[in-house]
Amino acid sequence: MTNYRVRALALRKTKLGESDLIITMLAEDGCQIRAVAKGARKTTSRFGARLEPFSVTDVMLAHGRTLEIVTEAESVTSHEALRSDFDAVRAAAVVADFLEKVSVECQAEERLFALGTTTLDVIERSAADLYPVIVAAFLVKGMAMHGYRPALANCVGCGGKAGERPGFSLAEGGVVCDACGQGDTSVIAVSPGVPDVLSALLLSKLADLEALAVPPALVRETLLLLKAFIGYHVPARMKALDAYVKDV
Numbered sequence: 613m614t615n616y617r618v619r620a621l622a623l624r625k626t627k628l629g630e631s632d633l634i635i636t637m638l639a640e641d642g643c644q645i646r647a648v649a650k651g652a653r654k655t656t657s658r659f660g661a662r663l664e665p666f667s668v669t670d671v672m673l674a675h676g677r678t679l680e681i682v683t684e685a686e687s688v689t690s691h692e693a694l695r696s697d698f699d700a701v702r703a704a705a706v707v708a709d710f711l712e713k714v715s716v717e718c719q720a721e722e723r724l725f726a727l728g729t730t731t732l733d734v735i736e737r738s739a740a741d742l743y744p745v746i747v748a749a750f751l752v753k754g755m756a757m758h759g760y761r762p763a764l765a766n767c768v769g770c771g772g773k774a775g776e777r778p779g780f781s782l783a784e785g786g787v788v789c790d791a792c793g794q795g796d797t798s799v800i801a802v803s804p805g806v807p808d809v810l811s812a813l814l815l816s817k818l819a820d821l822e823a824l825a826v827p828p829a830l831v832r833e834t835l836l837l838l839k840a841f842i843g844y845h846v847p848a849r850m851k852a853l854d855a856y857v858k859d860v
């Protein structure tokens with residue numbers, strides 16, 4: 613049996629049998645791995661908390677019959693502080709859920725791993741009132757890496773000015789003018805500031821979001837638009853995001 617080592621971000625754990633866990637992970641190359649950690653639910657488990665969701669771990673894997681098998685796990689970044697904070701966990705759950713859903717076919721962009729781990733680092737060291745804008749920035753950057761970078765400067769249909777009261781076409785993936793929005797049932801009316809917020813989030817580093825000082829109402833509207841945009845293009849339902857936008 614050949615073992616191989618992979619650096620991975622743990623996204624989810626699922627119970628298996630009496631004492632095992634299935635760990636869903638995003639590997640550094642953007643591929644999703646599902647692996648069995650035998651005995652991981654025993655208090656004496658040699659894995660300890662190293663395979664908990666949101667932790668970055670160097671895992672040694674062996675090929676199993678259906679799933680891979682974790683034979684060793686060495687912690688890289690535990691995100692322990694993040695896991696002990698309720699609001700941080702809710703924000704991090706959106707990150708993990710998104711990464712799980714877009715990486716399922718092993719066609720994920722490899723930059724998603726760095727985006728995901730950096731987002732968790734920034735959540736862990738930020739104040740709670742910044743979590744919503746961090747989540748919004750993660751989602752729009754993640755969608756861009758997944759092939760859906762929204763067009764925000766000009767109308768996505770004709771290239772002209774989008775007008776005073778822009779619409780956002782979920783289907784076309786960008787702002788539309790009145791004429792181009794006609795007959796497009798996926799168009800959502802957005803506040804004039806929302807396209808600018810999305811542009812700023814795409815261009816800003818995650819560590820610099822505080823300086824943007826986006827008003828909470830615009831963050832909330834941006835998150836609702838991103839939820840609709842993701843729902844339109846990513847077939848799987850993201851429960852963590854659904855729950856998150858309800859309370860922001």
Ligand SMILES: [Zn+2]
Binds near residue numbers: 769770771772789790
């Ligand atoms: Zn147009």
